[in-house]
Amino acid sequence: MLVRSGTGFGALALQAMLAREARGASQPPPLPGTAKRVIFLFMHGGPSTVDLFDPKPLLTRDNGKPYPLEAPRIQSHKSKNLLLQSPWSCQPHGESGAQVCELLPHLASIVDDLCFVRSMHCSNSRHGGALLELHTGSDTFVRPSMGSWINYGLGSENDNLPGFITINPTNGHGGAGAWSPAFLPAEHGGTRIEGTGGSFKIPFIDNPLKDRAKQRKELDLLASFNRDHLNDRAYDHDLESRIASYELAFKMQMEVPGVQDISQEPDHIKKLYGADAGPTKSFGEQCLMARRFSEAGVRFVQASHRYWDSHGNLTKDHERLCQEMDQPVAGLITDLKQRGLLDETLVLWGGEFGRTPTAQGKDGRDHNPHGFTMFMAGGGIKPGTVYGSTDDYGYYATEKKVHFHDLHATILHLLGIDHEELTYHYAGRDFRLTDVEGRVVKGILA
């Protein structure tokens, strides 16, 4: 049994535990984990990492020529496979010398905290399929999302908060599948909060009467009715739990709005994230809220930024997207570090795939699941690292390839969970986040 302080969003510890045992779930033995929480910054649409973090001089040299190696059998769009040079340049930064595109000055300034994996790959060339692969490990079947698995495996650190929150998630391209518990118990699913600026809300968290004293009276009367009802019956754990659940909900109502209220942050912190004004405001606010939730003990927080799908207008669109994303992400990592939280918080950045080194139209790139870059920080990851590589043109991952299954295995490892041991019995067999695959990428561990 893992040591846990809670079991999920308002779930009552004993009951959830009993239910879990009844359903034949298996708990992994505790390993010495370094990370306690994950913040996943999801770049929906597929950022062109060949331009951002994995520069290829041959692309410039051979601009307009056919890709000399064999192009993939399955492509999202018919293509002549002509190479397209990057509209921007990359420079080495920091002591690690990691390459970062000129569009990302803030990230460039913290490269020594980052670990770039340039050899990511997955199987599906479409948004929905690749997105589900990234979030659940499967582009074929309905499976629990990684946030749900982690929430299930570790439980929440804070009984008044959900263990898995997704801020402004992607509703298309897999939708709820990306935060669904699938066959895991419902309380392990992601709690979606949507909105803009200060209007993000957990469902039903606000009392429309806005009168706490009156609501207290109402709940007291309810409790007295429920007590009478229970006293007429032999002890019933379900009835008892439900009585307690109203008290828990009442406490959550008080705690949650405070946690998500970013207006409480001092100005210099808002500025650090770019959450004060300008094009960085929206994603900056989300990153700041993600930190607040994570700090309060939410195991898995996801914030999503979109829409990186630059089939055309690559130059203009990526310039804007990079500007919106760069400072908030760098701000988050810097902030976690200065608070001493980075060591126990794994930050993951990436999209469902990257983009092809070949052109689509004059100024666009197609989906590329065959080789792309993601980066991580904190949580026991080796900082200042560049791991793996793609071919000379940046199409295929070649050295030290890392599949999404391997990413999942590594994230679980960092949290102290053996990915082969975290199972759930359903429909006659034990399921895992990594199915029958996955290996821990030792080369990126600190």
Next chain:
Amino acid sequence: MLGSLCRAEPHWAYQPVKDPECPPITQSEWAREELDRFILAPMEKRGFQPTQPADKRTLAKRAYLDLHGLPPSPEQIEEFVNDPRPDAWQQLIDALLESPRYGERWGRHWLDVARYADTNGMDEDIAYPSAWRYRDYVIDSFNKDKPFNTFIIEQLAGDLLSSENLSRKREQTSGLGFLSVGPKMLACDDPDKMRRDIVDEQLDTMGRAFLGMTIGCARCHDHKIDPISIQEYYGLAGIFMSTKTLTKYTVVADVHEHDLTADDVRQGWAKVKELERQQGQKDLNKEEQERQGRELAALKEKLPSPYLVMGPTEYPTQNVKVHLRGDYQTLGEEVPRGVPAAWTGGAAVAMPEKQSGRLELARWIASPDNPLTARVIVNRIWRWHFGRGLVPTPDNFGGLGEKPTHPELLDHLARRFVEAGWSMKAMHRLLMNSATYRQSSHAPQVLLDDDPENQLFARWKRRRLEAEAVRDGILMKSGRLDLTMGGSLLKARDNRYADRSHLEAHSLVPRRTVYLPVYRSTGYDGLKAFDVSDPAVSEGDRRTSTVASQALFLMNSQLIHESSGALAQKIMAVPQDRRASWAIRHVLGRETTSDEEQRTTLFVNTYGDTEQAWAAFARVLFSSNEFLYLE
């Protein structure tokens, strides 16, 4: 193929259904139906007694909630309580089974198994504009007590049946929604993979729904536990590969629909099209144009919409090759289309040359000789009545599922079910008439301690109402429930994608919950909190959790505040000194204690605004365990 599996002892579920003798019991006066003897025997063996029968008031509430998913009115309760006829209970059950509310409740149970949704979800959330016809078909089939074997055949091969008229044709074809409503990866760049994945999802759902089998495992290897080999899997796959579910297998294509428009309507629409074409061509003056425009509009106004039914159709027949390790690019031997031996008692089933074979398959599934089908459905009915199946894993009868607690009773019921013409309503009557069903939940502590899961069925196990019954009950008791049946509220954008911006508005529509469109990509927060089934997978055994988000819904949602406000107005119309007792009787169906009366008066007097106080009191009743639990 059975021979390829080594097994020391044959698995119970694949053995023919027996007709076991009723076991000997001591307290034979307790038994009302034969089934009670099967329940009592193991109880007596373990030294337990059945729990005393529930009182009539409790039974009335139980019957209404169980069969209709709606709480009875105080008048309905009194009518039954004061009915002196010896067969009052049977009369009540018969009356409830005649009401269309029954199909809405029990059809919803089946829709869980059919993983029903109005949109695709998965990668591309395309709206399924005619999926609702399948939902209405299911409700209608339950209401008219369609024999379950016919229900199976229509859902798998309704398009291949002969029909005496158009209305019957429409009904049969609507059943095919079962095969089409599943989640699909629609944006797959590899059309071959897309088709095979769709077929796999269909096979998997069919196996779970009708046979309690996880046949999906055999996609990659011989099933390690259950009698289905990889060859048999691809024999089945051939049937569905000879069936067309999408109009074409390209990125984000449409789901195939059968056009069953009446001939005159079809001609009408052809005429509209022709007129529109002519109008576009002619160089007419403005006046004439307007006149023709009006004529067209009037014509269109009168014409009913084309009658479209979602469901697959036939495709050129083909056999498929075994996919080694499930990989469609590594092919093995070709296997003829066929039905697994375990479902036919080993008989080989001849497949028609010019048809997919869906009809033959459906008939074998719906056959009384299939050892699984009748057992699986009677177990589902038992599960939905009692909250726990005789086989506790209703979707998995295989070697990895749990064994039946009462194997002989399961066979006994399966026999009776088939004998009664596969009638669902006959099975409800049988189960509800039993002494087992009528027990109270007030059981002795020693039984509660020794059998917490109620494996003996020696009492009624109290359980929370499902999401739909909670929502419908609140709407009904606040006088807001709109009982309009059927049709669709689904909103789609012009590009065919589901328009999720209406979700909140839908959640407030005071129709029965079964009629709210199901958006597979998302869902209603309030219903999800109460464990509504996830339409991504077939589910015959919904969970019942107790989480704080349920409390938040009952404390703060717009639905509860609108409803409690409406009930407060009704309460205010009652003379002041009778308000508390009226409200408690109205919502909970019982008299008030003097203690409750006093507490309520104190609450209202110290709350402030009177009407608001009664609204708060209404929420207390809607949130009370007494309201939320089926007792």
